[in-house]
Amino acid sequence: MIDFRLDARSGVSTYLQLVQQVKHALRLGLLQPGDRLPTAAEVVAALAINPNTVLKAYRELEREGLVSGRPGLGTFIERSLGQSSPADQARLRRQLAGWMRSAYGAGLAREDIEALFAAALRDTAREGAA
Amino acid sequence: MTPAIESRDLGRRYRRTWALRGCTLALPEGRVIALVGPNGAGKSTLLNLAAGLLQPSEGTLRIFGEPLDDRPAALARISYMAQETALYPTFTVAELLTFGRRLNPGWDDRWARERLSRLRLPSDVPAGRLSGGQRAQVALVLALAKRPRLLLLDEPLASLDPVARHDVMALLMESVAEAGMTVVLSSHIISDLVDTCDWLVTINQGRVQVSGDIDELLATHRLLTGPREALDSLPPRLPVVAHTVNGRQASVLARIGAHRLAPVWTVNEVSLDELVLCYLRQPASSALPGPTSVR
Numbered sequence: 001m002i003d004f005r006l007d008a009r010s011g012v013s014t015y016l017q018l019v020q021q022v023k024h025a026l027r028l029g030l031l032q033p034g035d036r037l038p039t040a041a042e043v044v045a046a047l048a049i050n051p052n053t054v055l056k057a058y059r060e061l062e063r064e065g066l067v068s069g070r071p072g073l074g075t076f077i078e079r080s081l082g083q084s085s086p087a088d089q090a091r092l093r094r095q096l097a098g099w100m101r102s103a104y105g106a107g108l109a110r111e112d113i114e115a116l117f118a119a120a121l122r123d124t125a126r127e128g129a130a
Numbered sequence: 131m132t133p134a135i136e137s138r139d140l141g142r143r144y145r146r147t148w149a150l151r152g153c154t155l156a157l158p159e160g161r162v163i164a165l166v167g168p169n170g171a172g173k174s175t176l177l178n179l180a181a182g183l184l185q186p187s188e189g190t191l192r193i194f195g196e197p198l199d200d201r202p203a204a205l206a207r208i209s210y211m212a213q214e215t216a217l218y219p220t221f222t223v224a225e226l227l228t229f230g231r232r233l234n235p236g237w238d239d240r241w242a243r244e245r246l247s248r249l250r251l252p253s254d255v256p257a258g259r260l261s262g263g264q265r266a267q268v269a270l271v272l273a274l275a276k277r278p279r280l281l282l283l284d285e286p287l288a289s290l291d292p293v294a295r296h297d298v299m300a301l302l303m304e305s306v307a308e309a310g311m312t313v314v315l316s317s318h319i320i321s322d323l324v325d326t327c328d329w330l331v332t333i334n335q336g337r338v339q340v341s342g343d344i345d346e347l348l349a350t351h352r353l354l355t356g357p358r359e360a361l362d363s364l365p366p367r368l369p370v371v372a373h374t375v376n377g378r379q380a381s382v383l384a385r386i387g388a389h390r391l392a393p394v395w396t397v398n399e400v401s402l403d404e405l406v407l408c409y410l411r412q413p414a415s416s417a418l419p420g421p422t423s424v425r
Contacts, residue, residue: 006325014325041307048299049325050162051307 002031004043014049018057026066026081029089037067037075132195134159134280134312135180140189142175149175151336153189157314157329162306164327164344165316166406172336173316174213177282180314181210193280206236209278211269213285219258223251223268227275234276242275249301263294270298274305283315287322299326320403330402332409339409339416344402351405354382356395365389371415372408383408 002025004018012020025031040054058075061067069075084092103113133156140153150172157163165173178184179191182198182205191198198204217226223246231237246253249267257265266286273281286302287295303326306313317323323330330347332340340347351371358380361373369385383400391397400408409415 008324039307041304044303044307045300047325048296048303050328051303052328053325054307 001036001038004038004047006047006049015053015057015060018043018054019060022057022061022066023081026077029080029086031077031080033077033079035077036073037077039074131159133157133192134161134194135314136192136195137179138190140176140179140191141187142172142179142184143187148187148336150179150333153333153338155331155338155341157312157331157341159194159312160310161312161329162303162327163312163314163329163331164323165314165331165333166318166320166323166410167316167333168318168410171333173333174284176333177210177284177314177316180280181208181282183210202235206234206276207279208282209273209276209280210282211273211284211286213288217257217265217269217272220256222254222256223260224253226257226268226272227253230272230275236277238275238277242271245271245274245301249297261294263290263297266290266294266298267301270301274309277309279311281311281313283313285316285318287317287319295322302326320406324402330406332406334410334413337413337416339413347405348400348402350385350387351400352384352386353398353400353404354380354384354391354395355398356380356382356392360392360394363392365391372412 002022004021006014006017010017022031022037031037037058040051040058043049043054044051058067058069062069062075066078066081067075068078100113103116108116135155135157137153137155140155141151142149153172153176165176167173175184179186180193180198193204193208196204218229221229227239227242227246230242231239246268249271251260251264251268251271257268260268270283270286273283283302286298290298299322302313302315305311315323315327328344330340330342330344331338356379358375358378361375361380361382364370364382364384368389369387371383371385373380373382375381382395383404386397
């Protein structure tokens with residue numbers, strides 16, 4: 001199950017925040033095929049938002065083939081996102097954390113690291129490695 | 131679809147003063163409708179008329195397609211939570227439940243008891259001794275236990291702290307998800323309405339200015355900034371809600387639609403707060419699509 005949260009200052013519309021959080025959880029393996037998403041009533045009881053916003057987010061996820069609604073049962077994850085195995089993810093995350101510690105050690109601030117990470121991501125994408 | 135509330139030239143007068151006048155509206159069923167306006171704009175008058183507590187001085191009012199009269203069947207479909215959540219202060223919560231059950235044929239007692247215990251509200255305490263947030267929650271549970279098709283809430287969140295506001299809204303939204311009733315709630319705290327309401331009505335000096343789907347209103351209104359000289363070159367039929375000039379710069383809020391603008395204008399999206407403020411500051415502006423545009 002997933003716990004949604006909202007960032008009022010993100011500038012991203014509420015339904016898109018819900019969509020992105022499901023995708024994020026899929027990429028991290030926190031949600032897997034067969035898992036049930038919370039019902040609209042469960043989500044709005046926690047977030048105090050209009051139930052139609054939740055339904056709109058679930059419709060968008062369904063349109064992308066990530067979830068499917070089963071009448072009377074709920075909304076279920078259909079497929080995962082990202083091809084990496086949990087072992088690969090754990091190894092890469094460890095390596096990245098090591099790199100970040102050395103960046104802090106070299107005197108970089110959090111913003112510097114974020115800028116560097118984004119720049120390197122752009123570079124590799126341009127090389128066609130991504 | 132038959133509108134939940136439909137009024138034509140509805141007006142209510144107190145002696146010589148019109149509290150509400152020329153109110154023509156069609157509010158769709160199944161929506162959570164925000165009723166916004168300055169103090170004394172006529173919000174409570176409109177809610178009192180829709181609840182059947184006031185008679186119109188002129189015009190007509192239909193609820194779910196039928197004229198509102200004293201027949202119990204018409205009133206049984208409507209719940210009304212007045213300002214300051216008027217609960218009898220000496221009645222305990224349990225006594226208020228009994229009161230509600232005896233007076234309302236469609237009363238859902240099991241749901242009310244289950245909900246009150248889930249909210250950890252004590253049933254043996256007089257309503258007058260509850261906190262403001264607890265009183266609002268009890269009042270809302272009582273209003274919902276009637277299983278209304280139309281729920282009218284007059285400033286339900288005023289005088290509540292942020293945690294209580296969130297809890298009351300969460301209870302309301304969960305009930306909307308379960309029962310799908312139409313809700314009309316008045317407020318002047320616009321941030322409480324973002325993400326909860328999906329239809330906006332602004333009412334100003336006794337008249338309705340805006341009535342529309344919030345996503346649609348936000349999609350059609352734009353904030354334009356540009357040099358003041360460019361004001362003259364705006365499309366002549368562009369519906370301008372408000373404009374201000376500050377030195378060399380002009381700012382315009384307009385319903386942009388398919389209008390094309392000169393490239394000197396910078397076009398930005400508006401937030402619900404900005405939209406509401408602009409309309410309320412311009413009592414003469416209106417964006418009423420007319421009674422036919424209900425979907």
